[in-house]
Amino acid sequence: MTERSPVLSVRGLSVRFLLPGGRRIAAVTDAHFDVAPGECLALIGESGCGKSVLASALLGLLPANARTAGHARLGDLDLLTSDERTLARTVRGRRIGLIPQSPAAHLTPVRTIRSQLQETVAQLTGVRGRAALRTAAEQAAARAEFPPDHLDRHPHELSGGLAQRAATALALVGEAPLLLADEPTTGLDRDLVDRTVDELRRHVDADRALLMITHDLAAAERIADRVAVMYAGRIVELTAADTFFGAPGPRHPYSRGLLEALPDRSFTPIPGLPPELGDLPDGCAFAARCDRATDACTALPPFTDSVACHHPVPAPTPEDIRA
Amino acid sequence: MTDISVEKAGKPDAAESAAPTAWRAHGTARRSTHTLRLRVSAALTAVTVLAVLLVPPLVQLDQQAVDLAAKLQPPSWSHPFGTDDVGRDLLLRCVYGLKVSLLVGVVAALTATVIGTVVGATAGALGGWADRLVMRLVDTLSSVPHLLLGIFIVAMFRPGVWPVVISVALTHWLSTARIVRAEVLSLRSRPYIDAAVSGGASRWRVTVRHLLPGVLPQAGLAAVLMVPHAMWHESALSFLGLGLPTHTASLGTLIQGARGSLLAGQWWPTLFPGLFLIIPTLAVAGLAGVWRERINPRRRSELML
Amino acid sequence: MLELHAVTAGYDRRAPVVRDASLTVAPGEAVGLLGPSGCGKSTLARVAALLHRPDSGTVVLDGTPVHRYRHRAPRDRRTAVGVVFQQPRLSADPRLRLTDLIAEPLRATGRRAAAPARVAELAQTVGLTADLLTRRPHEVSDGQLQRACLARALVLRPRWLICDEMTAMLDASTTAALVRVVEDYRTSTGAGLLAVGHDRTLLNRWCDRTVHWDTVTSTATKVLT
Incomplete structure (x- = not known):
């Protein structure tokens, strides 16, 4: 496969929150990753690890006490240095489609899906005129497989799955090359998770790039091409999804612990709690919970060969792969 | 995607990580207008309160001192706000008037808020027929124009400060009761109330420990916003000649007394008391606006990760 | 025993969320209640926790029928259910x-x-x-x-524990940790558990038996409990 230039290229992205009293919260530190067209990167980690802050940073939706560093290039534009006007007028909806966490809350309750789609079409595309808008909205609905006979319903008259499709249809209107899904499956049933994820996958296969932020490992396994594991604000492992979820499995002890905690695996929790983002240790943030920790872990592990750990599970050798 | 891109994404660019980190701020513009509004409002409120508290005991001048030789003088150095129709200094009268109006406003607003909170919280916490009964009463009272009701109450008493306070307080708890009840109802359906009930909390404990503290910021905000409103009511009642006795300086009696001279082209006896009414109103509204944003849960959760 | 017999409950008598649901949890037993979101299983959980009065049907807690709910329930009864x-x-x-x-x-x-x-x-x-x-x-x-x-x-x-989608918002490790806490508590005290959720894998792993919402509310399997 030839390498294509990534849609989103994040280099050294860090986010700090300044709190009263001079406290600094290191929400995201030195994140590096790319997302290419036709690819889904799943960003996984426990709640409070900084993954949602990363999404807010990309959309320019950080609160006023946040400070950022690094770059997040979307084509020729750096999302971190762009002003609100640029982000609002040319990025959100047009170049990044946001698929929200709770579609029912994302849709305007007092208006029908059709009117919301038409409004978004009129906003984001050049389509004008009543008949043209109607057709365009119907096409947008069809792209997300939203049933046309439900277009005149209000959000509360839709099932969770259809509300999700409506929100996806809205996110797709602007033909954005990058889709950003923040916990799109929280609180959904397993069947609905599978359907939502499969639909997102169709859009990835239609050559869009998808960055999916989730704590649902099963959903990530179903959709992702690559997986980035975030712990205490840092990406500690970034690897192909099939080796991560299948054999030989993840290499970072934290990733292994996360997978082993699943009810269909050993269902054992990782001991302890994640460290406070306002009070991170100098060395490896996971060392305190890690059974492989050594003296080396007092130094920050560099990110080498897909993992940031001093003693990762060895990478498979070519013989292992053949076996 | 490919192994090559994994490699590229994984390795931090050496040149970039070596460079010193340059932190960028976001969304600062919103914050600066925010603090400006806060500062101006706070300063105006402070000046108003300080003037009312400090001027009368410090200057030791008689606001009632009549000087018929100097009646209806336009603003000058010796009388910065001019004098009224019997030659009393208007600056001094305005400060004393503001003191009375502010006192009436604060006491009436506090009383109304306490009544409203108790009624609203009781209705919301009890629910059922008690709630329906109380709220129908509130609806009935609200359907009567409250200035009219206020006039009726004042008319039952001899003119003075307390009838005005009672009249304003008794006509203004209705909206607070509505706000508090709505807030209690919305809090009551939260799972944390279920958790408290399941943990053995009595109805009284749930109300006092979990419902009321959640409602107090809203009620406090309503009280602050009601202070200028109550001042306006005092002025309206006094202007109609039903409020305070005319010799007691209040913003309302001052404006009322100036009515005659305004037609004769003397603008200052009306303008300055008017300004004294408007400026504290705007300042309090500004402060309340800042407060409202503070108690807005969205702002509170800004730091949440 | 924590028994729910033919419980119909909701917030509007004309349109109950739960119709005719029956379920029994024995002391020391862990029962998983599996159902899609919005099916009414949370309402049933609130009824079982004595937090919501059902429109009809009976709840029997430790052998005594429940007549009063929420604040009106005697304190030692409602605190028997966490x-x-x-x-x-x-x-x-x-x-x-x-x-x-x-x-x-x-x-x-x-x-x-x-x-x-x-x-x-x-x-x-x-x-x-x-x-x-x-x-x-x-x-x-x-x-x-x-x-x-x-x-x-x-x-x-509490002698009974009701976990309504306790882990739906949580990551895998925290989920496993909280389930372990619940299980340790049950082992040491012999408490019964009703775990409500939509994750079949999780409930099967966690509970002694898992019942599906449809079987709980259909009249045919009522005798099964």
Whole structure:
């Protein structure tokens, strides 16, 4: 496969929150990753690890006490240095489609899906005129497989799955090359998770790039091409999804612990709690919970060969792969 | 995607990580207008309160001192706000008037808020027929124009400060009761109330420990916003000649007394008391606006990760 | 026994959310109730926790039928059932520090003196550090807050535990940790559990038996319990 230039290229992205009293919260530190067209990167980690802050940073939706560093290039534009006007007028909806966490809350309750789609079409595309808008909205609905006979319903008259499709249809209107899904499956049933994820996958296969932020490992396994594991604000492992979820499995002890905690695996929790983002240790943030920790872990592990750990599970050798 | 891109994404660019980190701020513009509004409002409120508290005991001048030789003088150095129709200094009268109006406003607003909170919280916490009964009463009272009701109450008493306070307080708890009840109802359906009930909390404990503290910021905000409103009511009642006795300086009696001279082209006896009414109103509204944003849960959760 | 017989419940008598549901949990037993979101299983969980009066049907708790719900239920009856809800943010009074959150049921039932020791013990059990205990809900993560909510549910040593989608918002490791706390508690006290959820894999792994919502509400299987 030839390498294509990534849609989103994040280099050294860090986010700090300044709190009263001079406290600094290191929400995201030195994140590096790319997302290419036709690819889904799943960003996984426990709640409070900084993954949602990363999404807010990309959309320019950080609160006023946040400070950022690094770059997040979307084509020729750096999302971190762009002003609100640029982000609002040319990025959100047009170049990044946001698929929200709770579609029912994302849709305007007092208006029908059709009117919301038409409004978004009129906003984001050049389509004008009543008949043209109607057709365009119907096409947008069809792209997300939203049933046309439900277009005149209000959000509360839709099932969770259809509300999700409506929100996806809205996110797709602007033909954005990058889709950003923040916990799109929280609180959904397993069947609905599978359907939502499969639909997102169709859009990835239609050559869009998808960055999916989730704590649902099963959903990530179903959709992702690559997986980035975030712990205490840092990406500690970034690897192909099939080796991560299948054999030989993840290499970072934290990733292994996360997978082993699943009810269909050993269902054992990782001991302890994640460290406070306002009070991170100098060395490896996971060392305190890690059974492989050594003296080396007092130094920050560099990110080498897909993992940031001093003693990762060895990478498979070519013989292992053949076996 | 490919192994090559994994490699590229994984390795931090050496040149970039070596460079010193340059932190960028976001969304600062919103914050600066925010603090400006806060500062101006706070300063105006402070000046108003300080003037009312400090001027009368410090200057030791008689606001009632009549000087018929100097009646209806336009603003000058010796009388910065001019004098009224019997030659009393208007600056001094305005400060004393503001003191009375502010006192009436604060006491009436506090009383109304306490009544409203108790009624609203009781209705919301009890629910059922008690709630329906109380709220129908509130609806009935609200359907009567409250200035009219206020006039009726004042008319039952001899003119003075307390009838005005009672009249304003008794006509203004209705909206607070509505706000508090709505807030209690919305809090009551939260799972944390279920958790408290399941943990053995009595109805009284749930109300006092979990419902009321959640409602107090809203009620406090309503009280602050009601202070200028109550001042306006005092002025309206006094202007109609039903409020305070005319010799007691209040913003309302001052404006009322100036009515005659305004037609004769003397603008200052009306303008300055008017300004004294408007400026504290705007300042309090500004402060309340800042407060409202503070108690807005969205702002509170800004730091949440 | 915690028995629900032909319970119909909802918020509008004309359109009940739960129709004719029957379910029994034996002491020491862990029952998983599996159902799609919005099917009414949370309402049934609230009925079982004596927090919602059903329109019809009976709840029998430890052999005695329940006639009064919420505040009207005798205190020792409602505190016999501990509950944990889906969303920790909504289940925690935003003004209380985590210590007070956990100690609140002890204070509400007049056992104030026992609070410090019991809170310390439970904080250890659910894995909360002393530093976290001094914070308010908005200063901790969802996972940490849910640990505190579980501690609060256990603080009065209930004989029954109802976990309504307790882990739906949580990551795999926190889920496993909280389930382990519940299971350790059950092993040591012999409490019964009703775990409501939509994750079949999780409930099958967690519970002694898992029943599906459709079988709970259909009349055909009512005798099965």
